Amino acid sequence: EAKRAGRDCCMVFDPAMHERVSQQLQIENDLRRALPEGELFVVYQPIVALPGGRATGVEALVRWRHPTRGVLTPGGFIGVAEEVGLIDAIGEHVLRESCACFADWRARLGSRAPRQLNVNLSRAQLRSPALPELVGAILAEHGLPPQVLQLEVTESLAAQDEVVQATLRQLKQLGVRLALDDFGTGYSSLACLHLLPVDTVKIDRSFIAHAETIEYHRVLIEATIRVAQSLDMATVAEGIETAGQAALMTRLRCDYGQGWLYGRPLEAAALERRIAETHAA
Ligand code: C2E
């Protein structure tokens, strides 16, 4: 509150700041209604095996169909959700909705259904001691074997914090898989990778974007892949947009790719149509 009061003081002096703050407050108010009103939904982006590009899984990504602003991506509201304590409820909603959708695909599409579901976790979720039980209950409710679910956490969350470490160990005991998201951003350390109980390392899009043009980036990607391999961890290249990037990641022996080249995030029904088209072709 002190922080907010501090920000409010600035409104008097700076119209641009006033505009930003009142927009922020508006988003905050709208977001409180979004969940009960059913405005939040989940889109799914394919994750494919390299080489070949055969889809093996999907990542669930939250979206907000705002009544006046159109469809918002998490960049526009996840930060606010964290600040005002709504992220827990949103995270649970995404987990429930995506698991229900994934179970439905398995039941109706059989061997065409994606084999793995990736879901992002926030700091607040990871710090909740109730998370492993919640995850177990949702999986059981839909009859899903735990290994089909892969939970994505960022490195800053996974390291250091003992509460988080304990939660991660419990999730592993449950049988779900863990992925380290956005690897390479922040203070990443290849030397500490073996300390984290993760099955998969996702190399951040910012490295893939420059992999072909900046040698240092390519070398970092290569080193990450080698270290991950030696630890029996799978690797995913995030944000593959061009055939050149895909070829390079394949040459570097990255296991999986994700990005616009393979498919943008789609709503469940649209992804299902895409799967049907792919199999018809
Ligand atoms: P992320 O987990 O690293 O997800 C990948 C982001 O990269 C997604 O952005 C996706 O749409 C985008 N992307 C994928 N391929 C490409 C590409 O080829 N080019 C470009 N330019 N972008 C690509 P999105 O959906 O806006 O999500 C942003 C971030 O918000 C996610 O990054 C994740 O950290 C967070 N997020 C998304 N959904 C959830 C959620 O349900 N819970 C939590 N806690 N965080 C979420």
Ligand code: MG
């Ligand atoms: Mg992710």
Ligand code: MG
């Ligand atoms: Mg990521």
Ligand code: MG
């Ligand atoms: Mg990323």
